[in-house]
Amino acid sequence: MYDLIIVGAGPAGITASVYAARKKMNFLVISNDIGGQTAWSGKVENYTGYQFISGPDLAAKFEDHMKKYAFNLKENETVLELKKIDNGISIKTNKAKYETKIAIIASGTRSRELNVPGEKEFKNRGITYCATCDGPLFAGKDVAVIGGGNSALDAVLQLEKIAKHVYLINLAPALTGDAIMQAKIAGSKNVTILNSTEVKTIHGNKMVNAIEVVPSSGEKTVRKIDVQGVFIEIGLMPNSDFAEGLEKNKKGEIKVNARNQTSVDSIFAAGDVTDVPSKQIIVAAGEGAKASIEAFKYLSRQK
Amino acid sequence: MSKNVKIYTTPTCPYCINAKKYLTDHKVQFENIDVSADTAKAQEMVDKSGQMSVPVLEVDSEVIVGFDKEKIDKALGL
Known part of the structure; x- marks a missing residue:
């Protein structure tokens, strides 16, 4: 002992x-x-x-x-x-x-994990929790970043330089990360911010090919967004x-x-x-x- | 006989840095492939490993995903 x-x-x-x-x-x-x-x-x-x-x-x-x-x-x-x-x-x-x-x-x-269907199956098959590590693999692709704090904004700023389009999916009504980062993102042409939005499902075949999101207000209008990468940055x-x-x-x-x-x-x-x-x-x-x-x-x- | 060792990495990934340091510390010669600088090599890595995260090691024809010391030791006979 x-x-x-x-x-x-x-x-x-x-x-x-x-x-x-x-x-x-x-x-x-x-x-x-x-x-x-x-x-x-x-x-x-x-x-x-x-x-x-x-x-x-x-x-x-x-x-x-x-x-x-x-x-x-x-x-x-x-x-x-x-x-x-x-x-x-x-x-x-x-x-x-x-x-x-x-x-x-x-x-x-x-x-922290999202706990949505598809997350386990597609971990490392398009889903990553480390933008710093895996970000460069998504050059020229459409990607989603999930979150609204500093780590999510940091991921967006890394990805907007190399990805085709970046969707920032934020559950809260407003971003919470530092104002200086928010300002940089606001000036970026290939970033779409979706506030008050919740990820429902992550879809794919061998690799991720889309996510389904709904308004966090509880409305049932599902929107499907085609992405090849999902970066989960929710703390x-x-x-x-x-x-x-x-x-x-x-x-x-x-x-x-x-x-x-x-x-x-x-x-x-x-x-x-x-x-x-x-x-x-x-x-x-x-x-x-x-x-x-x-x-x-x-x-x-x-x- | 020395084995052919390749490692697919990105410059900022901590596990890649650790994996390269581990190989260097054990005096293993390897080829570093920076997938952030070469999209064709990035695709090659995805095809070989069936997944999208770094690092990926290739020892002769054996593919090891992640910095997995046990698998690396076994593959290299360390």
Whole structure:
């Protein structure tokens, strides 16, 4: 049995592991990937000590720092269940089962899904959640961007340069992203903004070929728009589904106290998966440090 | 015998950057194909992989979608 298992290796999980390694704890880190959302950030200009660094570069520095220490790391592994048992915590992944005395959940967030028919079938077959990654594949094609916040507007601004036509489908009556981006989009000839509009279905054959939209007012007039690409940019959701017994807020974020303790006192949580406000790399890293220090103190008291 | 390794990428995709770094770190020689600069190659990638996301790796004739370390290790014998 481990003393500690850390779930996730973004800024929170990595910082927690650095602190745990320096305390010479007997611990394991389980994560799908290394770097988390940091690797997906463009420019980072608010991480103290770096006036400017790219997201992937900062993630690589985090990884180098973590790997200076010898400890057990399970990459490409997904936690499916984490629950309290009599003498500790049991964790089930897609590959194995583990037991630990205490846990730190630092599993971060993922792209929010639309939950409409066609979304699962055509994921990566025209549907993408990463405009930065897959945008260039849609050069010369008609595409739809779903959302109205900064990430959606950012996707539109990337795509309007290369796509034939961009439809921006926004559920709300007005866009919510920064005014400066809205102004740029307003000046673009190949962008159509459809506010108060809801996506009903995504159609395709092998790949996406159309979407069906309806007014969000509840009117039943269905409009079919031919597109070869659908970019879903409707925010993020916490990766907290596997932690069933823990108290969460309405967004599904795990509730923590000032010591990063969840509603189960041997389970700690840190970073974007928690209800701590300000989803920032530096905040997540700090929360990871706090959680690790508190986890160590908790363990010392149990002995 | 060294294998023929190709990787289809875009310059801004984090998984592409990580995948290229992984290959470089393991001293694997590869050909990088930037699909943002070449629409014919982009179509070739879609045809080969049956999907539209990067990165796509091709090790000899085996196609690997995404930065999947386990499949890459297996294909390359790492």
